[in-house]
Amino acid sequence: MTSLGAVFRPQLPPERLRGVVRAADGAGLDELWLWEDCFLESGVATAAAALAWSEHLRVGIGLLPVPLRNVALTAMEVATLHRLFPGRATIAVGHGVQDWMGQVGARAESPLTLLREHLEALRALLRGERVDTEGRYVRLNGVALDWPPATPAPVLAGGQGPKTLRLTGEAADGTVLDADTTLDGLREARRLVDEGRRAAGRADRADVVVYLHAATGPDAGDRLAAELDAWGGARAADHGVAGDAETVAAAVRRLAEAGADTVILQPTADEPDPEGFVRFVGQRVRPLVPR
Numbered sequence: 009m010t011s012l013g014a015v016f017r018p019q020l021p022p023e024r025l026r027g028v029v030r031a032a033d034g035a036g037l038d039e040l041w042l043w044e045d046c047f048l049e050s051g052v053a054t055a056a057a058a059l060a061w062s063e064h065l066r067v068g069i070g071l072l073p074v075p076l077r078n079v080a081l082t083a084m085e086v087a088t089l090h091r092l093f094p095g096r097a098t099i100a101v102g103h104g105v106q107d108w109m110g111q112v113g114a115r116a117e118s119p120l121t122l123l124r125e126h127l128e129a130l131r132a133l134l135r136g137e138r139v140d141t142e143g144r145y146v147r148l149n150g151v152a153l154d155w156p157p158a159t160p161a162p163v164l165a166g167g168q169g170p171k172t173l174r175l176t177g178e179a180a181d182g183t184v185l186d187a188d189t190t191l192d193g194l195r196e197a198r199r200l201v202d203e204g205r206r207a208a209g210r211a212d213r214a215d216v217v218v219y220l221h222a223a224t225g226p227d228a229g230d231r232l233a234a235e236l237d238a239w240g241g242a243r244a245a246d247h248g249v250a251g252d253a254e255t256v257a258a259a260v261r262r263l264a265e266a267g268a269d270t271v272i273l274q275p276t277a278d279e280p281d282p283e284g285f286v287r288f289v290g291q292r293v294r295p296l297v298p299r
Contacts (some may be wrong), residue, residue, distance in 0.1 A: 009299050011270040012260060013039030013068070013291045015219065016058075018048035019277050022245035025054055026061055026283075031283040035290030039098070041068040041219075043274050046108035052085045059093040066096050068272070070165040070184045070217065073104025074126040075114035080151050082126075083133035090157035100184045101126060102166030102218070103162065116145060120171055127165060127179040134161045173197050177204025182215030187274045189218050190244050190281045198267030215269045221248030222256055222273040224288055235276040253288065255265075257296035264297070271297075 014037060016028050032040045040058060044051030051069040058067045072082060082101070089097040103123060109115040116122040125146035132139050136156035139148045162181035167173040175181040183201050185194065194216075201214050223232040228250035236243050249259035260271045273293070275285045 010260065010264040010268070010297050011038045011066075012185060012289065012294050012297050013037060013041055013066075013270065013272040014286045015041045015043070015272055015274045016054075017275065017277060018045050018054075019041050020282060022049055022054065024282065025057060028286055029058045029061045029065065032286040032290060033065045034264075035287040036294060037068045037286055037290035038151060038294070039068055039270065039272065040286070041070050046073075046111070048103065052089070055089060055097060056092075059089065059096055066098060068098035068217070069092075069100060070098075070164070070219075070272075071100040071102040073103075073109065074101050074123055075104050075109045075116050075119075076112065076280050077101075077126075077144050079126050079129045080133070080148065083130055083153060085129070086161060087153050087155055087157050087161075090159065090161045091155055094159045098162070098164065098166035100166055100182075101130070101180075102184070103172070118144065121145065121173060122173055123165065123172070124179055126200050127163065127175075131163050131179075131181075134163065134218060136299060137254050162215070164215065167197070167201075170200055173200035174204035174207070177201035177206075177214055178208040179204075179208075180214070181219060182269075184247075185216065185218040187219035187221045188239065188241070188247065191262060194218055194263060194266045216267055218263055218268045218269040218270060219272045219274045220253070220259060220263060221276070222253065222259075223248070223250045223276050223279070224256065224285070231278060233275045234278075238277070253296060255294035256289075257293050260293065260297050 042054045055067050103119040125143040138152035152294040164182040165176040165180035166184040167176045232250040
């Protein structure tokens, strides 16, 4: 089964969110994902609003940068979302962009150690455990949530390099891959995540979420090309998709076959109709992707 979603990009002003959420919910979109990019919009504040403005939509945050956040605060916010909107919130954490972390004085000497410590403490807190830990970065003394989630609250983690991908398999409930991921990159990421899973003695399958650059409409090809140029670096043919619903759905199906459980379509920064984009994904692409 493949879940399908779209991104509300924080390059849009926060006041645009309500219209996009309502369009997505009305179009039957599976998931709407939000970013906590510095210094644009809060992931938790926007997620709470999106969940309140919708009836069925699942809302993801991909991702919360752990250097910015005390793990106890993250746990409180995530637990509150899950108590208010059971089963509809998906949270991912990650290293954050290191340049941005440096700007705010939060850059860690060992991002991998910080992410591991944060994941272990966060997942324990969300299970309702009382946590005592004295790590390199995460230190908690008898901390427990008064209102832990009443239903399971999976925690995903973003990853790129081999060490981080293995860690997400070991210590998180799933992995988020960015839109620079090719089909071969996805297959390798799936292998590394599964390798980490086995090393930790975990028999359950990790969910893999991958973003996909996408554009539709008469100028879709030009907008996608400009978007990929702005991201920089060498580009492969499968770094994005531009075209009609069948063309986009075929790209989604290829990612699912390569190991993705969830595909999140990422519109271009200059998408002229964000509401129309989520309707396109929910009403026209979703029926062409096997559930």
